[in-house]
Amino acid sequence: MSDTPDSAVRQYIEQHRVAFLDDLVEWLRIPSVSAQPEHAADVRRSADWLAAKLRETGFPTVEVWTTPGAPAVFAEWPSQNPDAPTVLVYGHHDVQPAAPEDGWHSDPFEPRAEAGRLYARGAADDKGQVFFHTLGVRAHLASTGRSAPDVHLKLLVEGEEESGSPNFRSLIESARDHLAADTVIVSDTGMWSPTTPTVCTGMRGLAECEVELHGPDQDLHSGSFGGAVPNPATIAARIAGSLHDADERVAIPGFYDDVTPLTDAERALFAKLPFDEAAWLATAGSHATLGEAGYSTLERIWARPTAEVNGIGGGYQGPGGKTIIPASARLKLTFRLVAGQDPDAIEVAVSRWITNLIPDGIRFDIGFAPSTRPCLTPLDHPALQSVVRAMSRAFDGQQILFTREGGSGPAADLQDVLGAPVLFLGISVPSDGWHAPNEKVEVDLLLKGVETAAHLWSDLATHS
The missing domain is CATH 3.30.70.360 (Alpha-Beta Plaits)
Structure with a gap:
């Protein structure tokens, strides 16, 4: 293998692949179901487990933050360059309820590896996508020869996202100084498909x-x-x-x-996605589309x-x-x-x-009821372009397309309180079955997430 940054990252990931997956399996065994009071101790155990693993990864500051509900985990690793940009990564460590009688083919909290997939509650939403940052930052350091990231790196991993994040806004408001960042990366999202890598640019x-x-x-x-x-x-x-x-x-x-109207460039990029409306209707169990005149189905559910x-x-x-x-x-x-x-x-x-x-x-x-603000990052934003370049390197130069999320989430609170652009870095695909029985993650895509994160910090440091 040639000694290029990309090959060095891949070599490091391959060398540590087994240990990384073993650790993830251990975390997935913890039934951190925030919606069920009987699992409150498990949610706390999940936070403590992640905190210990982040210290082992190398983060010099790791704290478990209590809230009136479930605990969150905060970690920070300053760059040796005082002028480096600050990046906050957001995710969550709680999971949806799951029981074998719901239709699982195996125990939802006893991870099962099969045909390149890892089945368990939380494998994709969101423990797998949080955890790929631990190996990502280590691969970044190994490939650059640094002892600290190219950016001031922070993590905030909450414990109540699957319960509606009732204490999240007050948490980030009270910890605003700790969480201050130039850019927020949300790793609680997905891609269009395994063969069509995409970056989400906003949520309603x-x-x-x-x-x-x-x-x-x-x-x-x-x-x-x-x-x-x-x-x-x-x-x-x-x-x-x-x-x-x-x-x-x-x-x-x-x-x-x-x-904010859709631009012609955004509409053209949405149109490039291999959208099968008939299949989408079948998934919905609907017999026709109906919506605002003059807009496609994707435009209606993402941008209108x-x-x-x-x-x-x-x-x-x-x-x-x-x-x-x-x-x-x-x-x-x-x-x-x-x-x-x-x-x-x-x-x-x-x-x-x-x-x-x-x-x-x-x-x-x-x-x-309490409202949620929309968030959107323009296509030409420098930080978004960094995410696109890093993902393209992980996917061997493939063009990265763009999506939005039709739903809503706590990302807008981060944008609103911290005043920083919110970017989305996720590798999950629709077949992963978030909130459904037999949730899984594609292991090769999970490692693409690791690789993207490994490239991202240097790119953000250079282009921010």
Whole structure:
């Protein structure tokens, strides 16, 4: 093997592959299910295990941070260059619940290796993707001959992501000085497929509300009172039916005012992805696509804001008829937001719009849950280009394409609180089965993640 940086990284990874996987298997055996109180001690044990392994890796500062819920792990390894950029890597060490009776082919917390895959809860989401950074930084040091990374490297690995990160925002606000960074790398995401490596550039935000509607003080006879008093179930249906126009655009005034539009370059890159709409529909169990006119399916779920009715109810729901005007009704709505949109402004617009649709005689309450901000990194951002170059080296010069995530997550809190761009480095693929039975990770792709991380720190130091 020639003595180039790339070959040196690969040689180091190959030499340490078995020990790396053995360590990961040991961590995966810990059932760190944050959603189940009976596993609280296991979540703590998972944090302590990771902290010990990070110290063994070489991080001079490693701390387990307590929260009102599950603990997080913080680690820091300063560069010898005081002017080097600071990079914070985010991930989580808690996992989804799993039990053999859910359909697992083996014990979800007894990892099973088969045909180049490692099956276990957390193998991809997110222990495998957190852990590849330990071997990645060691391969980086071995290939560069350094005793410390080219960047000031920090890690934050939370323990409640699978429970909605209820204490995450307050944690990063209280630890803002410790976590200050020029760039945030989120390793809790994936790629398009094993043969189409991609980098995610953003996630949508989320606003959600529940509307309670109250009309008469009790259910009324529809023959005696129908057509003469307001019906809260009719008003709930009216709100739901008015949510979109004929082109499936959200009909709330001002909803699109601050949306960052898709660029022609982004649309062209999305179009390069080998998207099979028929297969996507089959996965969804849907029989047709429907969405905002003028946009492709991928553009709709990644880069356009949406409004959805999640639930609607009121009145009699039992068998047969019951001729009443119900006393109350309710409606649940969610809004996926994209770059440029402010959840607070959206909540004001939604409240105003709903209020204008409600007639006299209906008492109502609109309650909003905590919101999540969207995040987006422009394609020409220098740090994003560093991730692309590092991944391309790991994938032998293959072109790296771009995706976004249609869902929402804590990455936006990091961007909002720390004021740093959020970049995504993940190697998981859709078949890995996050949150599903028989979750797995492709071992070769996991090692590509190691290799990408090994190249990334020098590239960020050079181009930031």
